[in-house]
Amino acid sequence: MEAGRRPGHRGRGRRVIDETIWRDLEAPQPGAGRSVRRLFPESPHDIHLSVTHPGRRRMLLLRADARAADRVRRLLVDLPQTSGLSLSLSSISPREFELQVSLTADDLREVFSPLVEDIAEVVRDTDTGATALEAAVRRFLHWQQLMRTVSRDGLGNEGRRGLFGELYFLRGYLLPWIPHVAAVSAWTGPEGTPQDFQLANAAVEVKTTTAKSPRTVRIANERQLDDTGVEALLLTQIAVDERRGGAGESLNTLVDSVRSRLDSPLARARLDAQLIRVGYFPNQRDLYEEPRFTLRRTDLWKVVDGFPRIVESDLDQGVGNCTYDIDVSALEAHRVTTDEVTELIRGTDG
Template sequence: MLDRNFEDIFNTLLSDIIAHVIDLSDPRQMIRQFLNRVDKWHALLEKATANGLTPEEQRGLFGEIFLLRKLITSLPEAEKALLAWVGPEKAPRDFQYGGCALEVKTSHGNNHQRIHVSNERQLDTSTIEQLYIFHLSIESQQSAGESLNDLVDSVSLALQDDFKLTSHFRFKLAQGGYLPAHRELYADKGYIVRAETFYEVKGSFPRIEESDLRPGVGDVRYSIIISDCATYQINELTVYQNLNQVW
């Protein structure tokens, strides 16, 4: 099993390298890109742990990929949706392309009415034109619902006709801590979606922005009672239409 795990990781790494050099004709550029991708994978694998993602990390990644799948199937260009997915890169927001961003908040159990904001920049709109929150409310169950593996496989299936996009998706997964060697760890846990809602962050939306902080204050974490944000709900189709204009 260990050898198979290494084989899966090697195949993913090899596909990523090929996707980044296949269109290059200059041997020097090919060598630079090859070494660049090897360095990136080396850094990723050094950070990976044998225990895989924590339950909280699994839910967070599930929410991001759940929205990615919706964007891939709803927007004209799947590539734009995949390029916009910057959550695995630890960016301030999970999706951003141009002046429009989306932040995914996944809640479960008894925490459906509250979402957590990890820093003061996450819901700050001073540097972007549009910002939306996608709130996904889920229940975790053993051997029921859609697993993280199922979700990953469904996106891979949607991208299967484009080698470069498939390779890019796999690299993003690795950035997010999801490796083929860990699939068995996520096989039995499924998620049932209770609700999914979009909100537009604007005006007096309850949040803390960077400009609200006194000098010397940073790394602010806080929570929002999502039921108090009902007036900021926005239709899903409207979000896609707005994204299509910007992305």
């Protein structure tokens, strides 16, 4: 059986797959079967959310022809197991197959929605059925790796520190000045974008350090400070004290502070989805009461011509993944004020 296909559609404004959609699909149905809702009607791919009845298992479904299925089978060989999640390929007719991403444990419900949302987004714009299936499997593997990396110990020290800095910037520099949905949607770092924040007229890369007197800024690759196609690019370094106990702010406290400021359920859902993407899982909150962070200073620079950096166009063919340090003393001419950053974020500069 199939429920009405009212699309759980998100345009580029990123409507989040939330509990309302799942509860609609979980509404009691007469007899066995499943409820289905199509995502992205404008996409050439057949992507659905689904819930089985009477078991109420949540799934993401992607249909493709037999040729596409044959190409992706190699990726499913020796697929590692992840507790609470499964990935399978099933034949639904002699010529049609269905890739199923399924939730098998209720304690991962909060993780499952952003996981399938992320996979569906990746699949939506692929060219063919084969590339769609392959993209879905590879993205599932990405999530498996994230969940294994985070594991029982949660985010590592660098991950916690980086997340603190990005949320601090979101709270202090975006939420006071632009609509909250737009502010949270601008936080794209968890999706692997070149910079941590991407606004309509500016991008921002945020670095967080515990160095007492930071003399350098570590740049992870040649794309982080590449302003190609960006109206304005900012580099921010947030220096914090990090210690157990004391009067500082824990990661949990900062997360709760940001969430409490958001003025819409959509903004809060978007925040929660991005937190999960970065590896901050709701069932691990007890791991993030320590350490405590105290702000020491914030440095703001605008990346323009003459800014010391390595960008992709400077590199010889075959060279990439360049990690390098910039001496802070070389950035003084590029320093900007908080007011100037605010004007850029609000789109009122110049």
